[in-house]
Structures are given as structure tokens and as C-alpha cells.
Amino acid sequence: MKLYSLSVHYKGASKVNLLKAAYDLSSFSFFQRSSVQEFMTFTSSLIVERSQKGSRASVKEQEYLCHVYVRNDSLSGVVIADSEYPSRVCFTLLDKVLDEFSKQVDSIDWPSGSSETIKYTALDSYLAKYQNPREADAMTKVQAELDETKIILHNTMESLLERGEKLDDLVSKSEHLGTQSKAFYKTARKQNSCCEIM
Known part of the structure; x- marks a missing residue:
């Protein structure tokens, strides 16, 4: 069971804006990491773009499962995990991250924000903590x-x-x-x- 990516997006009327992302690509070779990260970033944005507001979904892409949650306020989260990782834990993680993100980052910054301008640093720690679902989820x-x-x-x-x-x-x-x-x-x-x- 492994989590590869955790990202926060804003689903605008015309495009999806990546606000913050964290990746764990240690299981890939050094030369594959940049292309795998690009693939995960692109896939996450595409899934958010094609999902309705107020919806949760799990999408299979190659050997990965992409779990997406698009809130009614257009704030969205995507977790990319292997197929063995429990979906319920992924959606619990997305709920927690999106709630915390919306409290720490002003909603005015969501449409125009980027990974460099948004000051939210908890994604890496959540990604590390939730690698073992038994320890992270009661x-x-x-x-x-x-x-x-x-x-x-x-x-x-x-x-x-x-x-x-x-x-x-x-x-x-x-x-x-x-x-x-x-x-x-x-x-x-x-x-x-x-x-x-x-």
C-alpha cells in the first residue's frame, strides 16, 4: 500500500489551478521521477476538470487509483495511490487536508494562486503520515x-x-x-x- 501524490486544486470556470502538491516518488528510479511527477500532475488536473462540484470519485489510471474530491466551493483534492490502498482512508485524508487548507489559505488566493505563492506546508507531512493507513486512520x-x-x-x-x-x-x-x-x-x-x- 502506497500513496504517491497528494494535491490541492481550484476548479475555475475555464481552467483548473494547481495550488499545492506533494509527491513520494522514492519507489521510482531517479530518471523516471520527473516524468512520473508530470504524469501525476496532469492526471490530477484532468480528473478535477472532469468532476462535478460536490462529488467524490475514484478513477483507475493504469496501475494507480486516483481519488478526487471536489467541494461545492471549487476547492478540490486528489490522492494518487496504488490499488491496494483503502479508498475510505484516502477520502478521510482529502476531507482533512481541504478543511485545513481552506482555514489557512484565504479563498481570494485560490483562483490566482500557485505552488510558489501559496503558503501551506502540511501536504508533505500528511503524505508521509498516511503512508501506513493503520497508523494514520483509527x-x-x-x-x-x-x-x-x-x-x-x-x-x-x-x-x-x-x-x-x-x-x-x-x-x-x-x-x-x-x-x-x-x-x-x-x-x-x-x-x-x-x-x-x-
Whole structure:
């Protein structure tokens, strides 16, 4: 599970304006990074442009999933992740980032702002924090703990069932041993009855 890009856009009437973006391209080779970043920037802007105001969507592009949230005030966010990353966590991240961004950056600056002029530095830290959805999102963490508990309970039940089978085997062996000991006792008694000591 990996997040590659987190970006904030303004969806204007004629064009989409990239306000701020953060990228984690460490999994790509040094020579691929600039072209991958261009691809992600272009794809993010295109998805925002084609999305309606007040909508959320997940779009598959090659091996990536692009999660977009366009608010009614035209402020938009895009997360690009691999297909294993949970969508719910991506939309939680977008909600949090867009709310914080709208509080810190005046809406007058959105239509004309750029990456250089907007003073918002939290995207890199959010991108780093949300790389592991279990640590960043409480519900995902609880779900993972529940899954682990379910596995432990399943293993415990299996071992209890195995013990039950072993106990059944021991009971049947002890019954068989009891039958054999009775037969041995009867045979020994018959043998001893012919030789009485006087």
C-alpha cells in the first residue's frame, strides 16, 4: 500500500489551478521521477476538470487509483495511490487536508494562486503520515486488530478441536486397555486356579 501524490486544486470556470502538491516518488528510479511527477500532475488536473462540484470519485489510471474530491466551493483534492490502498482512508485524508487548507489559505488566493505563492506546508507531512493507513486512520487500525484477533481465535479453536480429538483417542485407548486388562486378569486367574498351594 502506497500513496504517491497528494494535491490541492481550484476548479475555475475555464481552467483548473494547481495550488499545492506533494509527491513520494522514492519507489521510482531517479530518471523516471520527473516524468512520473508530470504524469501525476496532469492526471490530477484532468480528473478535477472532469468532476462535478460536490462529488467524490475514484478513477483507475493504469496501475494507480486516483481519488478526487471536489467541494461545492471549487476547492478540490486528489490522492494518487496504488490499488491496494483503502479508498475510505484516502477520502478521510482529502476531507482533512481541504478543511485545513481552506482555514489557512484565504479563498481570494485560490483562483490566482500557485505552488510558489501559496503558503501551506502540511501536504508533505500528511503524505508521509498516511503512508501506513493503520497508523494514520483509527478505524483501519481497529479493523486490523480485529482481523488479528479473529485469526488468533481461529487458531485457538483449531487447537482445541485437535485436543478434543486427542482426548477421544486417549479415551478409546484406555477403554481398549481396560478390556485387555480384564481379559488378562481372567486368564491369570484360570492359570492360578490349577496350582493351589497347600
